[in-house]
Amino acid sequence: MSDTTLTADRLAQTSSPVLDVLAGRWSPRAYDMDAPIDETKLASALEAARWSPSANNSQPWRFIVARRGTEAHRVLVDALMGFNKEWAGSAAALIVAVAETSAADGTPIRWAAYDLGQAVAHLSVQAHHDGLYVHQMGGFDAEAVRAAFDLEERFVPMTAIALGELGDLSALSEPLQQRETAPRVRRPLDEIVIAA
Numbered sequence: 001m002s003d004t005t006l007t008a009d010r011l012a013q014t015s016s017p018v019l020d021v022l023a024g025r026w027s028p029r030a031y032d033m034d035a036p037i038d039e040t041k042l043a044s045a046l047e048a049a050r051w052s053p054s055a056n057n058s059q060p061w062r063f064i065v066a067r068r069g070t071e072a073h074r075v076l077v078d079a080l081m082g083f084n085k086e087w088a089g090s091a092a093a094l095i096v097a098v099a100e101t102s103a104a105d106g107t108p109i110r111w112a113a114y115d116l117g118q119a120v121a122h123l124s125v126q127a128h129h130d131g132l133y134v135h136q137m138g139g140f141d142a143e144a145v146r147a148a149f150d151l152e153e154r155f156v157p158m159t160a161i162a163l164g165e166l167g168d169l170s171a172l173s174e175p176l177q178q179r180e181t182a183p184r185v186r187r188p189l190d191e192i193v194i195a196a
Contacts, residue, residue, distance in 0.1 A: 026133075031091040031133070032165040035092055045126045053118055063096070068094075073089075088137065091164040099158050103154075139160075
């Protein structure tokens with residue numbers, strides 16, 4: 001299966017029209033392990049995150065950005081858990097999204113995780129628009145990341161992100177190839193909308 005066929009097969013079958021960039025966004029595991037990160041596209045993705053909505057303009061997000069081949073990238077690969085270790089290190093960059101859960105004076109930022117999620121969503125849509133692929137992961141050792149990057153307790157590593165160009169599906173193990181090509185499914189709207 002070619003990369004073109006694979007991406008065409010990954011288009012979301014939506015029940016209502018959505019933007020093409022949203023229908024086409026998906027989370028691959030096959031990354032091109034030879035392609036360096038395009039710094040302009042990476043900067044645009046981070047800029048999109050920077051300009052995402054934020055309650056009270058608190059902007060409670062931080063990003064650890066590690067390019068493949070650097071010590072920081074090695075540290076993040078080592079912090080990955082489970083089968084994420086098998087594939088995510090091939091991505092041109094690994095990013096950890098960090099929520100600022102309280103201000104420097106100790107005041108809780110109750111909406112920090114929500115705002116961070118919006119920032120990452122903006123990052124992922126911009127990246128996809130520019131031809132990069134994003135895969136978010138919960139399977140990583142947040143405390144190892146905290147220690148490695150000397151984060152204060154009020155900064156919480158929430159999500160690891162693989163970012164890069166689409167790679168060769170055949171480079172993945174058979175179980176991961178099956179996951180990569182499995183049909184995309186989502187709950188129907190009537191299951192997620194509580195009141196309308």
